[in-house]
Amino acid sequence: MSEKFARVYEITGKNIEECKNTLNAKYGSNWVQCGWKKTLIGGFLGFGQKEGVMMSYMLNSEYQDFSKAGKEPSVYSSRISQAKALIDYHNNRDSQSALKAPGFSGIPDGTLTSIAQTANLTQKIEQLTKAVNEGFGNYARRPEAVSEHSTIISIKETLAENEFTLKYIDSIIERIKKTFTVEELSDEQTVRQQVVNWIGQDISVESDSYVKPPKIIVLCGPTGVGKTTTIAKLAAAIKLHAKKEEARQHPVPEIRIVTTDITRVGAKEQIEHWAASMKLTVETAEDPETLGNFLRVNKDSADYIFVDTAGYSPKDIKSIANMADILNGSGMNKQVFLTFSAGTKPRDLEEILRNYEVLNYKSVIITKFDETSSVGGIISVLADKHKSISYVTYGQDVFGTIERTVPARFLKSLSGFSMDDEYISKIDAKFGKENTDILI
Ligand SMILES: Nc1nc2c(ncn2[C@@H]2O[C@H](COP(=O)(O)OP(=O)(O)O)[C@@H](O)[C@H]2O)c(=O)[nH]1
Ligand SMILES: [Mg+2]
Incomplete structure (x- = not known):
């Protein structure tokens, strides 16, 4: 069973790009974004907080370096190891292998049923994660290693705020890159107006057609x-x-x-x-x-x-x-x-x-x-x-x-x-x- 992208972490920053840059610097392309929301960051005792974003992400298993991620492995993951051991036990009917399984520390407070349920859930999460990574590429944020022009970054953010899909945002960015030179990109207002025009052209309006009554x-x-x-x-x-x-x-x-x-x-x-x-x-x-x-x-x-x-x-x-x-x-x-x-x-x-x-x-x-x-x-x-x-x-x-x-x-x-x-x-x-x- 693969453990790719099995855990979800959170990172806060001024904007999505900042979070992404931090993650790119730490993990290269070994992470994938799950979602983001607006949040308040910084400040002291609730004063001087600024609007920022909290982004959730998952790491490739080889990269699950807990010290870097700034979090300890959760109870959840040790329970998972225990649950896996139990599944082995049930599959193999071999209590010794179960007891020797990594992370197994005896039967915890919960019942066997609840552990087995956790194990099933883990399996489901893994299947889902696989499906998300393989099939729903349109929605899953792909990491980008190269830094972008600030106009592109800010237009991307505006499109994301308006909940355009990643596939659509990518196609607009592609068009911007094909249409404007790097110098022209510094005139952000012009680029934005062009983007609005493209979106307008993409909205297809059903035209009148004559139909004989009734x-x-x-x-x-x-x-x-x-x-x-x-x-x-x-x-x-x-x-x-x-x-x-x-x-x-x-x-x-x-x-x-x-x-x-x-x-x-x-x-x-x-x-x-x-x-x-x-x-x-x-x-x-x-x-x-x-x-x-x-x-x-x-x-x-x-x-x-x-x-x-x-x-x-x-x-x-x-x-x-x-x-x-x-x-x-x-x-x-x-x-x-x-x-x-x-x-x-x-x-x-x-x-x-x-x-x-x-x-x-x-x-x-x-x-x-x-x-x-x-x-x-x-x-x-x-x-x-x-x-x-x-x-x-x-x-x-x-x-x-x-x-x-x-x-x-x-x-x-x-x-x-x-x-x-x-x-x-x-x-x-x-x-x-x-x-x-x-x-x-
Ligand atoms: N705010 C808002 N409510 C609407 C609109 N169109 C329908 N509704 C409401 O949506 C609810 C369901 O409408 P209905 O016509 O019964 O939906 P149906 O089940 O698709 O036939 C009703 O309370 C309507 O008043 C709209 O354009 N705006
Ligand atoms: Mg009806």
């Missing part, structure tokens, strides 16, 4: 992300838009709503409540035939048919596949939108994007924009997976809280890029102003 719009996605609310918002936006157009003699669009969500108590009542305020009714379709019939009956009279679906955990692949069957079985041409909330963590988002793929979604809708402060993770994953965004929503109110995505909204929410009014108007000019016009 437009069948299906919202799918995990439970509680706001699918039902978003359907109400879209229906309200269509109604509002139609009101504006009324003066121009446009016919008022006919909207239908059908829900396949029979699993959640109150789900139908919730959408019925919104629908009633817009003088709309809601039907329920619990199987492909009913949905197919509903769509056929309404195909000539409706302009828009919204299909509200049950939310499933992204891990519940079976239910998602079932839903795909229901929708595909209906035999109608539909636009599926994958809905998730702006606070979704990058790794969870990757799983959602992957597991809902069976529904053949056209683009994504991002909800609860009002509840999150960092959107870097979402931008990174969507860019990496080449997914476009149709709408963002930002509030529990149904009116005026949905808009076509424009990169400007994302860019303005980034922190640390010090965008002044003049620069923001440039962003608006470049990427289009926010608007509430509806796309579907």
Whole structure:
């Protein structure tokens, strides 16, 4: 069993780079970062403390030099040796080898069970660590031996604060290095503005496409992300838009709503409540035939048919596949939108994007924009997976809280890029102003 990177240490410093430099000087490339958080450092009796970071890291086993790391081996590691001895004992039925095993000092206070559990846990941690090092290279911080230009260091920090993934940060740094000479790097403001432009270009906006009515719009996605609310918002936006157009003699669009969500108590009542305020009714379709019939009956009279679906955990692949069957079985041409909330963590988002793929979604809708402060993770994953965004929503109110995505909204929410009014108007000019016009 390998003990590579088995223990987690902590180091504090002014910033991530300082921690990394200290570790590089001590251990070369024999360490790997696990995470970091802001903390207060220095000072005396709580006075004069400064903001800094605490970084956690693991060491390669050959490097687990406890004196250098400034910490003694913990009780935990001696317990692990003892637990390993016990596993040997159980495997070999050889009590002598167990007793001779390094670190074994007799059966401690805990029971055999608890030690065996510790041993199992150790095994699991080791497997996990291996998986992290091998498979999730995108997320694990790789040590860098060469020192970087200060502009690059500070841009990296800003991107990390905005929770962009390491893969995305690396790609931006790569672009900076290709684009700017060392002299040009000293004009940090210019480099930063270029970075904002690149991020803006990476945000893919779903473009309008003409679909012959009826437009069948299906919202799918995990439970509680706001699918039902978003359907109400879209229906309200269509109604509002139609009101504006009324003066121009446009016919008022006919909207239908059908829900396949029979699993959640109150789900139908919730959408019925919104629908009633817009003088709309809601039907329920619990199987492909009913949905197919509903769509056929309404195909000539409706302009828009919204299909509200049950939310499933992204891990519940079976239910998602079932839903795909229901929708595909209906035999109608539909636009599926994958809905998730702006606070979704990058790794969870990757799983959602992957597991809902069976529904053949056209683009994504991002909800609860009002509840999150960092959107870097979402931008990174969507860019990496080449997914476009149709709408963002930002509030529990149904009116005026949905808009076509424009990169400007994302860019303005980034922190640390010090965008002044003049620069923001440039962003608006470049990427289009926010608007509430509806796309579907
Ligand atoms: N803050 C905020 N809350 C929202 C937004 N959209 C939906 N919600 C809330 O999220 C909760 C779940 O919404 P619901 O539409 O039932 O989610 P569903 O399970 O995906 O259909 C409700 O309390 C909504 O009011 C949004 O854009 N911002
Ligand atoms: Mg719902």
